[in-house]
Amino acid sequence: MNVEPRPLLNVRNLRKYFPVRSDRLMGPRLLVQAVDDVNFAIAEGETLGIVGESGCGKSTTARLLMHLIAPDAGEVWLGGKRLGGPDGLTLRQLRRSMQMVFQDSYASLNPRLSVQDSIAFSPRAHGVPAPQAIDKARELLALVGLDPDQFGRRYPHELSGGQRQRINVARALALEPKLVILDEAVSALDKSIEAQVLNLLMDLKRELRLTYLFISHDLNVVQYVSDHVLVMYLGKVVELGTVDDIYHRPRHPYTQALLASRPSMDPDVKIEQSPLAGDPPNPINPPSGCRFRTRCAFAEGVCEKVEPALTGIGRGHAVACHMRIPASGHTAGR
Amino acid sequence: MKPAGTDKIMLPFGADSGRPTAVEVPVGSVVQRTYWENVWRRVTRDPFTVACALVLMAIAAAALLAPWLGLPEPTLTDSARRLLPVGSPGHILGTDELGRDMLSRIIHGGRLSLMMGIVPVLIALMIGGSAGLIAGFVGGRVNMLIMRVTDVFYAFPSILLAVAIAGALGAGIGNALLAITIVFIPPITRVTESVTTQVRSMDFVEAARASGAGTLAIIRTHVLGNVLGPIFVYATVLISVSIVISAGLSFIGLGASPPAAEWGLMLNTLRESIFLAPLNAILPGFMIFITSMCFNLISDGLRSAMDVRL
Ligand SMILES: Nc1ncnc2c1ncn2[C@@H]1O[C@H](COP(=O)(O)OP(=O)(O)OP(=O)(O)O)[C@@H](O)[C@H]1O
Ligand code: SF4
Ligand SMILES: [Mg+2]
Numbered sequence: 001m002n003v004e005p006r007p008l009l010n011v012r013n014l015r016k017y018f019p020v021r022s023d024r025l026m027g028p029r030l031l032v033q034a035v036d037d038v039n040f041a042i043a044e045g046e047t048l049g050i051v052g053e054s055g056c057g058k059s060t061t062a063r064l065l066m067h068l069i070a071p072d073a074g075e076v077w078l079g080g081k082r083l084g085g086p087d088g089l090t091l092r093q094l095r096r097s098m099q100m101v102f103q104d105s106y107a108s109l110n111p112r113l114s115v116q117d118s119i120a121f122s123p124r125a126h127g128v129p130a131p132q133a134i135d136k137a138r139e140l141l142a143l144v145g146l147d148p149d150q151f152g153r154r155y156p157h158e159l160s161g162g163q164r165q166r167i168n169v170a171r172a173l174a175l176e177p178k179l180v181i182l183d184e185a186v187s188a189l190d191k192s193i194e195a196q197v198l199n200l201l202m203d204l205k206r207e208l209r210l211t212y213l214f215i216s217h218d219l220n221v222v223q224y225v226s227d228h229v230l231v232m233y234l235g236k237v238v239e240l241g242t243v244d245d246i247y248h249r250p251r252h253p254y255t256q257a258l259l260a261s262r263p264s265m266d267p268d269v270k271i272e273q274s275p276l277a278g279d280p281p282n283p284i285n286p287p288s289g290c291r292f293r294t295r296c297a298f299a300e301g302v303c304e305k306v307e308p309a310l311t312g313i314g315r316g317h318a319v320a321c322h323m324r325i326p327a328s329g330h331t332a333g334r
Numbered sequence: 335m336k337p338a339g340t341d342k343i344m345l346p347f348g349a350d351s352g353r354p355t356a357v358e359v360p361v362g363s364v365v366q367r368t369y370w371e372n373v374w375r376r377v378t379r380d381p382f383t384v385a386c387a388l389v390l391m392a393i394a395a396a397a398l399l400a401p402w403l404g405l406p407e408p409t410l411t412d413s414a415r416r417l418l419p420v421g422s423p424g425h426i427l428g429t430d431e432l433g434r435d436m437l438s439r440i441i442h443g444g445r446l447s448l449m450m451g452i453v454p455v456l457i458a459l460m461i462g463g464s465a466g467l468i469a470g471f472v473g474g475r476v477n478m479l480i481m482r483v484t485d486v487f488y489a490f491p492s493i494l495l496a497v498a499i500a501g502a503l504g505a506g507i508g509n510a511l512l513a514i515t516i517v518f519i520p521p522i523t524r525v526t527e528s529v530t531t532q533v534r535s536m537d538f539v540e541a542a543r544a545s546g547a548g549t550l551a552i553i554r555t556h557v558l559g560n561v562l563g564p565i566f567v568y569a570t571v572l573i574s575v576s577i578v579i580s581a582g583l584s585f586i587g588l589g590a591s592p593p594a595a596e597w598g599l600m601l602n603t604l605r606e607s608i609f610l611a612p613l614n615a616i617l618p619g620f621m622i623f624i625t626s627m628c629f630n631l632i633s634d635g636l637r638s639a640m641d642v643r644l
Contacts, residue, residue, distance in 0.1 A: 066544050095546035107537035112369045112559045118538075121555055125547030155369065168541075175545065 006080075007041035008211050009065070009098075009179055014038040014074035016060055020284070030284050034060040036235040038074070039310065042179070042228070047205070047212040049226030049243075051219055051258065053280055057235040058215045059103075062183045065213070066100050067091060079178065096126065099172035103184035105164035109156040115167045116141065116152035122174040140170040145200060162193035166200065173208070181213045186221065198225065219262045223247050228316070231255045234283055234291040237310055241317035251319045254292045290322065302329035373563075376639035383635025386628035393625060397444030405438035408595040417611040428614045430600070431607050432593075436614055440621055443595040446507070448625070450580035450589070450596075454511055455572045458518035463565060465519070466526025470561075471534055471553060481527060484520035492517045496579050500588040510589035514576055525568050526561065533560045563640045570633035574626035581622050597622050 015038070017031040035057040042048045050058050064071045067083065075082055078097060081089045089097075102108040109118055119137035124130060138148035144166040156164055165185060172180055182201065186194045202225065205212060216222050222229060229246040231239040231254065239252040250256045257276045281287055281294055290308050293299040302322050306329070310320040322330035377383055396403070412433030420428045420436075427436035469480040487495065496510075496517045503509035533539065534557065542552045581598025583589035590596035592603065600618040608615040 068540060068543060092546040095544060100541075100544050102537050102541060104537055108541045110538040110542075110556050110560070113555070121542065121547065122545035125542075125545055125551050171541070171545075 006044060007077075008044040008079060009042040009213070010075075010077035011038060011040050011065070012075040012077070014061065014064055014076070015072045016057075016064055016069065017072055032283050033235045033286055034283060035064060035071075038232075038235075038237055040230050040237065040240060042211055042213060044178075044211055045209060046227040047214050047225050049222035049229040050213065050215045050232060051217060051222050051229060052232035054217065055280065055283065056232040057283075058217075058232060059183055060235075061232075062100060062181045062213070062215060065181060066098060067094065092126070096175045097177050098179045098181065099175060099177040100181040100183060101165070101168045101172045101185040103187060105161050105168055105188065106156060108168055109164060111156055114153045114155060115159070116148070118156075119167065119171045119174050122171060126175065136174060137170070140173055141167075143173070143204070144170045146170075160193075161189055162197055165189060165197055169197075169201065169204070173204070176208075177210070179211045179213065181215070183215045184217070185214075187216060187218060194221070201225070219258060231258070234280055234286050236291055237320065238292065239319045240310070241314075241319075245314070245317040249317075251313060251317070251324050252292075252321050253296050253298055253323075255319075257295075290320075298323060298330075298332060300330050369559075373636075373639045377635055380635045380639065383632055383639075386631045386635070390625065390628045390632070393444050393621075394448060396441045397448055400438075400441045400445060403441065405441060406435040408434060408438045408442040409593045410434060417607055417614060419611060420613045420617075427617060428611060430604055430614060434593075436617060439595040439600060440597075440617060443597045443600055443618065444621070444625075446590055446594065446596040447577060447581065447598070447622070450507070450511060450514070451573045451577035451625070451629070454514035454518055454576050454580075455569050457515045458522050458572075459565070459569050461515075462519040462522030463526050466523040466528075467530050467553070467557070467561065469523070470527040470530025471549070471557060473531070473534070477527070477531075480523065484523045487517075487520040488524075492521075492575070493579055493582060496583060497586070497588065500583050505588050505591055507590050507594075510580055510583045513583070513588075514579055517579070518572055518576070522565070522568070522572070526565055529561045529564050530557060533557050536560075564637075567633050567637045567640065570629050570636065574629035574633075577622060577626045577629070581618075 014035055016035040017033050020030050020032055038057075038061060040048065050061065052058055060069070063069045064074075065076055067076075076094075078089060078094060081087070083089050083091065083094055109115065113121070116134055116137040119140055120130070120133035123133040123136050128136065138152055141148040141152055146163060146166055151159070151163065151167075156167075159167065165188075168185070185201075186197050189197060198221065201212070204210060212225070214222060214225050223243055226243050228240070228242055230237055231246065231252065233254050239246065239250065239255045241249075246255060247259065250259055254276075261276045276295065278295060281291070287294050287304075288307075289305050290296070290299070290303040293303040296303065300322070306322070308320045308322045308325060308328065310318050311325050312318045313324050322328040323332040412429070414433065415425070415429050416431055416433045418425050418429040418433075420426070422428055425435050425437070427440060430436055430439065465480050465484075469477040490498070496513045499513035499516055500510050503513060539552060539556050542556050547555075580589055581596075581601065584596050584598030585602045587602070590599045592599065597618040601615075601622070604611075604615040604618065
């Protein structure tokens with residue numbers, strides 16, 4: 001079973017339903033099925049990319065992993081240990097080995113703290129005395145390519161978006177984590193700056209032997225950075241595989257549609273009509289059976305009645321579609 | 335790396351707009367200031383705020399030093415020299431209906447009036463501020479409980495509530511202080527709660543939580559600094575309100591009692607002489623107006639000095 005190197009992160013049956021008020025007065029309590037029964041693992045030193053349309057639960061997954069919000073169900077194993085229990089991880093230990101870079105580079109920095117103080121906050125919270133924490137912060141500034149003398153005492157508003165995101169990366173690295181979650185960490189940046197920060201991230205990963213969970217809706221970027229890719233749709237994992245599997249042998253209709261609809265890198269190729277017309281359905285009342293069936297060209301009776309399980313179809317490649325499950329009842333069979 | 339001494343700042347114009355896309359600005363020579371240093375600089379460069387601060391400092395200094403200024407006793411009556419007009423020899427601001435020196439009473443009155451303006455706000459700030467901070471940061475049921483209790487007090491206008499409480503407790507400075515403090519706790523709680531809730535939902539607080547820091551460290555480093563400013567501004571406004579309310583309580587006989595010198599009380603005892611010596615009669619009112627106005631304007635100045643986000 002375990003053909004992969006030992007997984008650093010192992011996520012089992014993760015689930016989060018957000019209660020929301022219905023529009024009607026005294027209406028029933030509704031649940032947004034943001035993350036539903038998500039399973040995956042990341043091997044040490046690898047990058048797992050997560051892609052999917054807006055609202056499919058990528059950020060919620062990240063926040064669940066960091067335990068910034070409590071999961072309704074599921075387990076998160078980090079380095080063979082899970083949170084709680086007598087020999088489990090404490091929340092502090094977990095957050096020490098797992099760090100996160102947020103999408104909004106400005107909002108995620110305290111406007112009233114100089115950037116070196118912002119970076120030094122984490123080590124100080126873990127008991128490092130102030131002078132050493134500041135030294136560490138200045139080292140980290142240099143590590144992310146910012147001159148500490150020039151930038152250390154600046155405030156977030158005195159930096160460009162790219163510089164701010166470097167600060168956020170430095171802060172995430174301050175606790176020397178093993179795993180870094182990058183939630184749309186470069187999405188808000190200009191293309192040229194994005195490339196610079198991406199290269200920095202790749203360099204840091206090599207030098208510090210980091211493991212990344214890279215969340216993005218940009219398929220090209222994910223292809224560039226990832227070893228494995230996970231495709232999410234309405235809170236569910238629909239396909240999981242190596243970059244090669246996902247980008248060259250996609251087996252789920254949703255993955256295929258996503259790839260077909262991505263803007264071509266070649267400006268001469270006209271963007272064809274996206275096969276992914278319309279918006280994803282409401283996560284409050286997702287379609288029965290296969291959640292993608294309302295937009296799937298191959299949907300059949302069985303897709304409405306039975307939920308397709310994530311099924312292995314090759315080494316490390318799994319897909320949740322009845323067409324790929326033998327004897328599922330779908331006419332396309334396998 | 336960029337050459338030391340300059341920094342390139344990208345401008346939000348495209349390369350084809352014909353405008354420069356970046357500017358070189360000198361750095362290093364530029365003094366780096368903290369946020370509060372910047373606020374201080376902006377406040378001290380605002381003439382209105384500085385003028386108000388100077389006026390208040392003069393009033394406060396005179397009030398504090400009153401016993402050593404060689405003024406006549408503020409309670410010393412002289413029935414032969416009642417209601418001397420402003421500018422009389424020996425009594426620059428005249429005398430009141432019992433022949434007491436107005437200047438001495440105004441200056442001595444500042445002690446009580448300022449104290450009654452500031453003390454309730456300070457106490458309410460400690461109690462309401464903590465309650466609001468807890469409600470805002472902890473959220474959930476704790477928030478519900480604290481905020482519903484403060485809502486009860488909101489059903490009444492603050493002056494009425496102060497009068498009702500002071501009336502129930504009985505006349506006297508201590509009771510007036512207590513009444514005003516009670517009146518101020520709910521609004522301070524509410525303002526603190528709303529600012530804290532706002533700050534708490536910001537990404538940088540989430541990022542701080544993700545660093546594994548404890549709640550207290552997060553509040554100290556990330557929440558307080560962003561909450562204190564607006565609360566402080568609000569408290570300055572409340573001081574001006576407090577001065578007016580306490581004067582009002584004294585005026586209707588629920589605060590300071592004769593023969594003490596207190597602006598609200600003086601306004602009351604002089605009111606029958608308004609046609610005989612109008613200037614004398616409105617002097618205490620003028621002082622109430624000036625001090626409360628100055629606190630108000632300073633609050634405005636602080637607000638705009640702290641608002642700048644660049
Ligand atoms: N605190 C919350 N309360 C209620 N619903 C929430 C909450 N947070 C997220 N959701 C809902 O959960 C779903 C998943 O949200 P999430 O932020 O994880 O999406 P995402 O994949 O990160 O999208 P994006 O690409 O836009 O960032 C959305 O429908 C969202 O509205
Ligand atoms: S299960 Fe059915 S509806 Fe879902 S993707 Fe496969 S074919 Fe389409
Ligand atoms: Mg997101």
